[in-house]
Amino acid sequence: MPKRSIDVDDEVFAFLQSQSEPLVDTPNDVLRRLLLESSGHPSATTAERRPGDLLPFINAGLLKAGDKLIHVQPRRGLTHEATVTPDGWLQIEDGRAFSKPSPALKAQTGVDINGYGKYVLKTDPDVRLQDLREQLRGGA
Incomplete structure (x- = not known):
């Protein structure tokens, strides 16, 4: 073109x-x-667009399109939510999509944050994205 x-x-x-x-x-x-x-x-x-970093999680059955991930900032009274897309990206509340968790969370909080360490499943807040990554790598 x-x-x-x-x-x-x-x-x-x-x-x-x-x-x-x-x-x-x-x-x-x-x-x-x-x-x-x-x-x-x-x-x-x-x-x-290229596949996002969460596509292997979807392929392994650890996540599915439409799953919600959240990050809670209790002192600020904020909860940030991101939705997993079918191609493994994260779509945040304002409609922007990110191929990686950390840039998505930075867009929401305004600071560099480890998205794998801070995002948790909305349906099970005891499960961090990092925990799922360890399962994916065969560590759990």
Whole structure:
């Protein structure tokens, strides 16, 4: 497909950056997701993006699409929720999707946090994502 160039102002570029997964998404990826996927355009399916880090968990039966992961910040009175997508990504409350847990949790909390260590299953808060990763690796 031929490449085209467009000029955007600083405000639009800052918005594109806020909607991207750092070091993963290009501005084109963000525009594709925002414009084509949200409109239901047939050329913009999730099959076009690479599998997320949680796909092996789904394939092993440890997670399923639609499962909810939460992180509770009791002192701040906040609970952050992310939904596992069929391709192993995490979709957070504002609609953004991340291929890895830690960037998803950082987008929610504003600080670098180990998503594997802090996200827990909403249906069983005693089970951390890290516990499932250890099971996946054969450690449990």
